[in-house]
Amino acid sequence: MRLKEGSFLWYLYLDKVHCLLSVRSVKALEEYFHILDVHGKNTLNDVLFYHFLHHVTDLKKAQIYLVFDMLDWNAVGEIGFEQFYMLVCMLLAHQDHLEGQFMYRHSRPVFDLLDLNGDGRISAENFAKYRFLFNIHKQELKDLFHDFGLTGDNLLNYQEFKMCTIIYANKLQRRQKTEEKEKGDRKRRSLYSKRKCHIK
Known part of the structure; x- marks a missing residue:
């Protein structure tokens, strides 16, 4: 999006x-x-x-x-x-690219929006419908529910969701740093190859 x-x-x-x-x-x-x-x-x-x-x-x-x-x-x-x-x-x-930070800072309102049934829990299925809003990949979502769904019922309560947002915000920051580093490396390699061509 x-x-x-x-x-x-x-x-x-x-x-x-x-x-x-x-x-x-x-x-x-x-x-x-x-x-x-x-x-x-x-x-x-x-x-x-x-x-x-x-x-x-x-x-x-x-x-x-x-x-x-x-x-x-x-x-x-x-x-x-x-x-x-x-x-x-x-x-x-x-x-x-502040999706993780947003989810962490506004975890209660985001949780309430994703709690479609109003029962105080978010299902993996409901969360998956809206993952495009938060830039969450399918596998990341599965991992988050596996790691933080302490009861094993594929549902997150608010405390589990809050912990989940902290970890996800950190993962997003690491992913963005890696992408920026790779982009910088590609740019440097491109400049280097252009210089070599110019010298020849």
Whole structure:
């Protein structure tokens, strides 16, 4: 998943430590929300939500409606600004490669969103549906449930999920450092080969 360049969200930035928007950005986002709210109800229905996400991301239709259903946790067919704000922070965290940090910093709200049944536990199956929002690979998700599902029922309670977010944030940081190092190495090799060609 990625944000489309030039869209409104492209110009917003998350604080890298707390994974929150600045007051100025929240005010701008609130104005944007009111522009999207063509019915003047301080909510977005599924059609408005779909067109918004289709415009700002490359998500597929099925993924967009999946996200809407997750945010519409009380099943009223609309989401308010609070859910919209949470979604935008998730999208920006993904764009800025802060998914692990976001999950750790906001573990309770993320847990509540992923707890689709409201029984205080997240199933591996439900989490897998939304892994694209957090850049979690299939095998990583299996490993997290294996390592932290202490009861062995393929479910995570909040404490297990919180521990899981700490480990995942560390894994993501290591993965990003490795990718950056490999990218730097490729760039250096490319420059070196160009210099050799130039010298000949």
